[in-house]
Amino acid sequence: MKILALSGSLRAASINSAVLRVVRELAPASIEVRLFTTLGDLPLYNPDLESAPPPVAQLLRDEVASADALLIASPEYAHGVTGTIKNALDWLVAFEGFVNKPVAVLNATPRAHHADAALRETLITMSAKLIEAASIALPLPSANISEAELLAAPELVSLLGGVLTQIECAVNQSPAMKPYLDSSLYIDTQHPAIVAQAAKLAVGCADEEEIAKRCFEFVRDEIKHSWDYRMNPVTCTASEVLIHGTGYCYAKSHLLAALLRANGIPAGLCYQRLTIDGDQPPHCLHGLNAVYLQQYGWYRIDARGNKPGVNADFCPPLERLAFPITNPLEQDLPGIRAEPLPAVIRALTENQTVEQVYQNLPDIAVSDQ
Numbered sequence: 109m110k111i112l113a114l115s116g117s118l119r120a121a122s123i124n125s126a127v128l129r130v131v132r133e134l135a136p137a138s139i140e141v142r143l144f145t146t147l148g149d150l151p152l153y154n155p156d157l158e159s160a161p162p163p164v165a166q167l168l169r170d171e172v173a174s175a176d177a178l179l180i181a182s183p184e185y186a187h188g189v190t191g192t193i194k195n196a197l198d199w200l201v202a203f204e205g206f207v208n209k210p211v212a213v214l215n216a217t218p219r220a221h222h223a224d225a226a227l228r229e230t231l232i233t234m235s236a237k238l239i240e241a242a243s244i245a246l247p248l249p250s251a252n253i254s255e256a257e258l259l260a261a262p263e264l265v266s267l268l269g270g271v272l273t274q275i276e277c278a279v280n281q282s283p284a285m286k287p288y289l290d291s292s293l294y295i296d297t298q299h300p301a302i303v304a305q306a307a308k309l310a311v312g313c314a315d316e317e318e319i320a321k322r323c324f325e326f327v328r329d330e331i332k333h334s335w336d337y338r339m340n341p342v343t344c345t346a347s348e349v350l351i352h353g354t355g356y357c358y359a360k361s362h363l364l365a366a367l368l369r370a371n372g373i374p375a376g377l378c379y380q381r382l383t384i385d386g387d388q389p390p391h392c393l394h395g396l397n398a399v400y401l402q403q404y405g406w407y408r409i410d411a412r413g414n415k416p417g418v419n420a421d422f423c424p425p426l427e428r429l430a431f432p433i434t435n436p437l438e439q440d441l442p443g444i445r446a447e448p449l450p451a452v453i454r455a456l457t458e459n460q461t462v463e464q465v466y467q468n469l470p471d472i473a474v475s476d477q
């Protein structure tokens with residue numbers, strides 16, 4: 109696997125360039141980290157030169173095209189990204205080989221959050237696949253620290269080792285997993301509010317299991333179940349659920365899937381067919397999630413929100429669902445879906461209030477499955 113590393117600083121003693129050299133030093137034999145050291149030779153981007161880019165711009169494009177992932181470390185200048193990194197990205201805006209490229213962003217100056225946010229926004233706008241789990245702020249003791257000192261700091265070495273692992277995971281996701289990582293109309297992973305919340309939840313996490321647990325607990329505990337709390341509006345897309353802080357089980361499962369996917373963790377939707385009240389029909393669908401954890405495979409989780417008698421939890425490989433199936437009239441619908449069932453979308457978009465949704469809870473004929 110090849111990672112192309114870009115530093116947004118031209119300073120000889122740049123801490124960002126030093127961090128990237130340390131990453132190269134730490135990379136195992138299976139990962140080649142190539143530093144592109146001539147960003148300073150790029151002329152200012154001019155769209156008139158698109159058809160015949162100057163040699164150094166062509167070299168950058170060739171290196172990007174042949175890389176499996178990009179790793180960017182760049183300082184903040186006057187609350188913005190540096191001209192160096194912005195100019196390099198401008199040369200890649202119209203370049204097909206950049207689209208869908210997995211990219212991780214390191215922030216070597218955690219207080220410099222303006223440039224970090226602006227860089228992420230630019231990358232997402234350029235259709236890069238931001239690897240959230242590998243995009244971290246580094247707790248450096250000072251900006252004047254040598255490469256040898258960086259390599260001698262165990263916490264930093266462990267964080268940068270984790271960055272390499274997360275990039276490798278993101279690159280090696282099998283094509284079969286792609287639908288479970290995609291952004292879509294209802295699981296709108298690339299919405300800025302989702303991207304920001306996903307990044308916030310991943311801060312300080314040691315591995316994907318910890319990130320997944322935090323995402324689960326956030327949706328279970330911080331997002332109110334619309335019927336438990338009789339809380340409007342009726343939400344459907346992941347970003348609506350996050351922004352309004354409420355959703356039915358189905359909508360909450362869209363948010364959890366989006367937060368997990370934004371962190372590069374494959375996530376899908378599962379359904380159960382439950383009786384609405386007691387041991388007899390009528391039935392309704394219940395929405396929950398499955399998350400793919402490297403260590404355990406697919407693992408079902410239910411973030412609808414706990415209440416007396418409902419105690420869902422995240423404790424892989426043990427499954428702790430809100431409604432374990434014990435009644436022969438109820439069932440787990442087979443399969444893990446990348447997108448919501450149409451009946452669920454109808455219920456959440458054609459009803460105006462949470463009371464109306466409750467009167468028209470979605471169901472599915474068993475033969476339709």
Ligand SMILES: Cc1cc2nc3c(=O)[nH]c(=O)nc-3n(C[C@H](O)[C@H](O)[C@H](O)COP(=O)(O)O)c2cc1C
Pocket residue numbers: 117118119121122123124125182183184185186187188217219220251
């Ligand atoms: C022209 C200039 C503007 C800067 N503006 C900011 C800023 O707005 N916010 C900030 O946190 N640091 C700012 N800094 C500090 C740099 O981000 C910091 O020195 C960083 O370590 C430089 O990265 P480098 O060592 O990779 O060159 C600025 C530095 C320079 C030279």
